[in-house]
Amino acid sequence: MSRPTGNVRLKAARVAAGFNSQQDLADALTEQAGRMGIRGLSVGARQVRRWESDNPPWPQPDCQRVLVHLLGQSLETLGFTPPWGTGGAKHDLARPASVTGPTKMLGLPTTSAQPSMATQPATAGQDFRSVTHAHRRLYWSVAPTKLHPAVVAHATLGCALLPEAAEPTRGVIAAALAETYLLAGRIEFFDLREPSLAHETLLLALQAAGEADDPLLGSAIIAHMAFIPGWAGDREVAHERMIAARTYARRASASAEFLSWLDAVEAECETRCGDTRRALNLIVHAEGVLSEGNEYPSPEWMDWFSPARLSAFKGNTQLLAGHLPQAREALLEALDSMAPGEEKQRTVVYGDLAAVEASCGNVEEACVYVGDALDQLALTWYATGMDRVRDVRRALTPHQHMSCVRDLDDRLYDWTTTISVLGR
Template identity: 60%
Template sequence: MSRPAGNIQLKSARVAAGYPSQQALADALGVGVRQVRRWESEAPPWPQPEVGQALSRLLGQDLEALGFISPTGVTPGRGRRSALATVAAAVGLAAVPTQAAAVLQPASVVADFEAVTRSYRRLYWSVAPAALHPSAMAHAALGLVLLSETAGQTRRGVAAALAETYLLVGRIEFFDLREPDHATQTLLRALQAAGEADDPLLGAAALAHTAFIPAWGGRRDEAIERMVAARTYARRGSASAELLAWLDAVEAECETRCASPALLRPVLPAAPPRPTAAAPRPLPAHPARPDTQEAGRRPRP
């Protein structure tokens, strides 16, 4: 006799959201593993209201889509609107998707999307910024699609890689293409994606990058305000000595730029020179997630 399949909808959503075992999901929800086993049985009991809402948010689908049959015919509300999404809407940004699609991507999509993100960061060493920019933007657009098709840990992993992609695009727009207005919008999107990833170190990196823009315009108070916010984010995570040193370097550069309006260089930085074998253009990676020896460096104006 074949073994009962159980609640396939819930099991599939659990694995797709990055929880490979029932115990992993139980830990994320703060319930016992026996409860998760009951939910994945042939006749899953309807969860208690608070737990059911948490389960729906975590896996990105309503309870009925997860294989539960409502005893009342009422399905709890889905989704959430984060504070960062509210801020993004206030400044005219398209909010990062918060709803999962009916069909979720597998957990492996995180590694695939991250791999492409790392490739774009490596390409910055050698590819002309104007040529790299549209492709990197297209990669970010793909990330937004994936956010709507993932949930749980998988979604947070995609959001983190999306934040790194926006950081790369924002750096190109400011340091290379000399488009500060576009860079501001892109870096705010990086901050929003970092919030969706629940990654305060990525948030600190995004905020510190935004400080360059007012500093190059001589607006010291605005630049320092953003650096204070960046340090606040850094304190929320386990900031490495490298990240803290990088924040010090960014703040020092901002102070130098704003020391005296008469001594300021042009508001916009000159495009960095083309890389050579002796002096390659620094990789625009931030030190929140260093993956090269140049992780803490930035293009010199």
């Protein structure tokens, strides 16, 4: 007789509770979520099937609450293994991460099983968090291929510390771990152009935010996850994730700046999906939210948004909508308003200004802005900025006989830039 396979513990608990099929359990979980006041949670039979597989994923925080409440057993008893590891863990927040760099694959082993007793001192949380903060600042000046392995290694350490810490130290470590994985995901998506890997990493960040019970951090992570389908043109999935991000933000004391950023994220997704009209409406709403001022302070980790960044979002949307004079005005305003440390975003604005001038037939002005972008990229590499440069160069193809475009090609395809682009 063959032995049963999959997560037999969950299956046994499901049948014992009177749910004969996976669909029955899925329907019951969705209904229970509504009774518990958890809005927007819908569980399908496919999700239950994954939970009953040989390698069940660790459920998301809201699903955890509903599962435990409905079946009356802990997640471990139901056959789930915490990602940060208990004895014999199969799943780990510190999963092996590999990113293709210029010369080699970057990899890290998973952490070994850790004892469940609290052995870390109270200072461990602050010490771990201080390194997280340092990495966050270094993101704006250190090459992504150099910073990324350090950030992932720091996350691996956090996964090892988490089961060894008692509250409140455990909560501090979990929140810093979520920030660390968020930073790693940002690097993977915006700098290394690895959207699939970024999705996995951001999911780990969300799990850590759930452990810290930090809904605002969870909202920021989910909004970053919306970029992935948004940039791929999948409006439905991006919209669904933005609904989730706004739901989590309502559970916290979100600042006006944070809420404005959510509008800007959704506007960029709508722009990428071709609905510039809705995107511009979202930008107008974001500007209104910012003008009302902050009732609550923005979190320290939110260092990627400002009024200048909102102007940059606006200018890009107006550019793609064909509102060229307005786009030029917004982008110049963004450029003038940017503070030191925003050099990566500056390359994107230069690229968009070049695109505006190229669309207006001002070829020489477009080449000047592309040159400014290349100057900045030589100091602070940013894949998103280089994408803008490439887009403009393609737009200048009808004018490639002009000397300014040929000069641009000499810069764009010199040894250093060519090797850098192809290597990344």
